[in-house]
Amino acid sequence: MSRPNTQSMKPATAAKKLDVYLPATPAEFQENAITRAELAALQADPPQWLQDLRKHGPHPKNLVAAKLGVSIAGLARGGVSDALTTEQIEQLLADKPDWLVAERESYQEVLREQRRLKAVRAQKARGS
Incomplete structure (x- = not known):
């Protein structure tokens, strides 16, 4: 992911926007700030872990x-x-x-x- 800046958000905010439970996300997601572009990419083309969390x-x-x-x-x-x-x-x-x-x-x-x-x-x- 990326370093925090004015165009990034905390993992908790990103998880909320993605409608997923933060502790169930991968460590890389939990430990790094997420840019707006990265969030948009996750929403547009969700990786398998995100699809699985949303489903199960x-x-x-x-x-x-x-x-x-x-x-x-x-x-x-x-x-x-x-x-x-x-x-x-x-x-x-x-x-x-x-x-x-x-x-x-x-x-x-x-x-x-x-x-x-x-x-x-x-x-x-x-x-x-």
């Missing part, structure tokens, strides 16, 4: 939460504190533990309320 995980919490249909706080309430693999996520979806069912229902309620409030604000903005 472990996945960062934001992706785990999205795949399970819950919030990140819901993961914590459910006792999920670590990154999960695709297989572990699929197992949770198949088993449907009580906490997951409750958190999914709660998250859907929150999303419905957000949509309702957005519609109310849009209605007010139109002056009706």
